[in-house]
Amino acid sequence: MNNKQDLKQVVNQALAEQKVPHVKLKKIGVDKVNVERLTKPSKETRQEYWGKGLTYAAIILIIALVVSIIGFIAVRGLSTFLQNHVNVFHFLTSTDWDPGEGKNYVGAAAMIVTSFAVTILAALVATPFAIAVALFMTEYSSKKGGHFLQTVMELLVGIPSVVYGFLGLTIIVPLIRNIFGGTGFGILSATLVLFVMVLPTITSLTVDSLNAVPNHYRQASAALGATHWQTIYKVVLRVAAPRIMTAVIFGMARAFGEALAVQMVIGNAVLMPYNLVSPSATLTSQLTSQMGNTVMGTLPNNALWSLALLLLIMALFFNFLVRFVGKKGQK
Structure with missing residues (x-):
């Protein structure tokens, strides 16, 4: 009153x-x-309250969802070591994988090595092509040419993984079989398939990195008498290097987590690879091919959840690496 x-x-x-x-x-x-x-309170004030409430509710829901997923995978993945008493060091270093035979046959070393080999090789092959395409789109081509290439990259992103895997199974695997012999399945086939799959990701992010370089850097380099290529090599690429590294890491994360396409061309044999054309298996290919053949709560099922936990840890590692490289680039 x-x-x-x-x-x-x-x-x-x-x-x-x-x-x-x-x-x-x-x-x-x-x-x-x-x-x-x-x-x-006015109508606008009430709308402000509702907007803030919905935003906070969405944030809380997303956080709860992420925590629930991480917690669920962690609980299931750690059951192999806490309930079945599998040695962690043995799990990471042994190449014997047959969980149905007991805890002494739960070794993921072969799949870990294959996953990293496929990821690193795909990134090494795709990065030069991605940088070359990005440089052409930003430094040499006209606007129409750049838009056309951008459309092509977006089409490559939209193709389902099963289509890439099927093309690799019908084209790449027979080609490698005819050239190198053997079955044609292996790390080389998976690398070529992943090369096409991660190329659009690395290219798009590299284009954004090159466009973020201020134009006055190019103008200053030209004013000092540098050629166009000298400006690109000495100035543009060096300024954009941290962001390009971030693009490569994102591409590696995509390659490391790819499952279906790799499963179709790698052979799915849990063996330590002794060359690029021998059948092998990655963490993701083993998960997708075997998860439906196990019973929940048994050692084979818990071992697969441990592989999923390992994949989750690697995804978090890639995210941390992206943030670390980004902060270094800002400095």
Whole structure:
């Protein structure tokens, strides 16, 4: 009640101190002022509250979802070591993989080595092509040419993984079999398939990195007498190097987590690879091919969840690496 009386006094004082004669505010009496309406939240204020509430609810839901996924995978993955008493060092270093035979045959070293080999080789092959395409799109081509190449890259991103795997199975595997002999399945086939799959990701992010370089750097280099290629090599690429590294890491993360396409061309044999054309298996290919053949709660099932936990740890590592490289680039 005191607040309403104070508000009336403020309105009355404002009317009494009105100094503009042609504004007939004195006709507005204190009794005509809707104090209730002035003291209640407006429609815009209520919309502001609803907007903030929905935003915070969405954030809480996403955080809860992420924590739930990580917690669920961690609980299932650690069951191999806590319930089945598998030695962690043995799990990471042994190449014997047959969980149905007991805890002494739960070794993921072959799959870990193959996963890293495929990922690193795919990144090494794709990065030069991605940088070359990105340089052409940003430094040499016209706007129409750049838009055309951008459309092509977007089409490559939209192709499903199973299509890449099928093309690799029908084209790349027979080609490698005819050239190198053997079955044609192996790290080399998986590398070539992943090369095409990660190329659009690395290229798109590299284009954004090159476009982020200020134009006055190029102008200053040209003013000093540098050629176009010298400007690109000595200035543009060096300034954009941290962001390009981030693009490569994102491509590696995509390659490391790819499952279906790799499964179709790598051979799915849990063996330590002794060359690029011998059948082998990655963490993801073993998960997708064997998860439906195990019973929940058994050692074979828990061992597969441990592989999933290892994949989750690697995904978190790639995210940390991206942030680390990004901070180094800002400095």
